[in-house]
Amino acid sequence: MMDHSRILELMAKKAGRSASQEELRELELLLTQFPEYGFFAEVLHSLKGSRDHFERNIPREELVDHGWQHLSGKLNLASGQEQPVSLHPPARVVRGFFGVPARWASAAILIALLVGGALYFRSTYTRSIPNPENKVAEVHYGKTSQLVLPDGSRVWLNAGSRLVYPGHFSPLRREVSLEGEAFFEVTHNASVPFLVHAGKLTVRVLGTRFNVKAYKEDADIETTLISGKVQVMINDDPDKKITLSPHEKLTVINPPKQESSRHYNPAAINELKYQVQVLPATTTNSFTETAWLENKLVLSNEDFESVARLLERKYNIHVYFENSRLKQERISGVFEKENIRQVLRILKMTTRFDYRLEGDNQVYLY
């Protein structure tokens, strides 16, 4: 056997992700010359830690749950502490570490927070943990709402949506985070980009009008641009940037959340599918995507299941399919002033189904 130290050195570099392209090619070549090292490489590649246990008899789960139990109790207490923070990891200085004085300090903070917290909750309408820096606007089912951001940008929120935004924007970027659907009219400021984080997407704009639809329960995330220019980034894949021109709509398939995100699978990113569509030309300049702004519900050949979700949000109802075959029925139509009974009656004219209403807001379809 020849001197194998070069192969091992290259393998070590590859393992530490520090091999150059040339070195990777060299390694590949060497492996074809010495196939027995192919097996060694395979063994090396397959090595995994026994992540299920810590020391033979302590299951990982137990350890993790135990740790979280201890930590979670401290989160709320600490969240109001606006300590001057450094983003460097804790320096190696000696500090009170679980000593008695530290316990006293945390008791004092707890009292201050109980008082401060009560005031805070009265003054805002957030349900999340108090943080003086962020505000939350939430719209329940059956309603829409409008707000003006600190920079003067206007946001229309559709039913069942939630927008988190700071009380003051940083001078570097304007960032908000959205769950649900919103239409943005962003004030122009070329030097301070406006970013909307929505599910797997981040929409980056300089000043423009656009609609973002990212409900957790929906299969797709949509971004529709009315005027200006936006850039959409897919968070798991920062290199993928899609630029939209006016009257274009980007749809990204929002894959159902995997239970075991622990097993992060890079291949899954490539499966994230998206498409850019040009909106059909209209004379009135009103699009299906933004019809909700005028309180209209425009359905163009959508499946009944998605329509049910739209109705749930618009009318604050719950829709149940007793006949699941109905979910695939295609539905079109425009609704504006109709109440839910009228809507259902109209839908019945074109689609074969029946319904019954229970209580104020339960609709059963069969």
Next chain:
Amino acid sequence: MQLLLHRIQFEQDETAFREFYKENVFKLFQFAFAFIQNKELAEEIVNDVFLSLWNQRARISDIRNINVYLYVSVKNTAANYIRKNNSRKNIDLERIASDHFYLSPDPEQVLITEELKKIIEQSINQLPPRCKLIFKLVKEDGLSSSEVAEILEISYKTVKTQLTIALQKLEQSLRPSLKEYRFRLR
């Protein structure tokens, strides 16, 4: 991971934080245990790091490399503790605990006999502590050599050398069997 961090920073989302915790706590716990050799203390140290991250969540996106940040925080917190409670001044990488790192070939990925599997496990277990720690951080935790160098405050060259040594030891223990496999390849 990026998505979780977004939710933590911009939505104060405790559920996201919990998910982030569950994904990362075990490897950091193993890392802390290498220095501190006490389960309760290791947990306290790791939790302290997570708590401080939660308190600084408004600035998470300014952290250059969250992985490096977490490991360095754990190491520094452990070092502070040791310095305060022990005569030992600094962490000595040659004297850390490494028996709790198990690495083993995954039989689902590679066709291997039980006997060969044992040989490999044994050979990894016999690596010197520092070498084993570096090998574990790269192979199991998925860190790059330069990240490991930054975390352990050693040179990149040392990391590379230690990794090569680990591979050499492994290869030596496998060599008799490699010949056999070479034979089988024909």
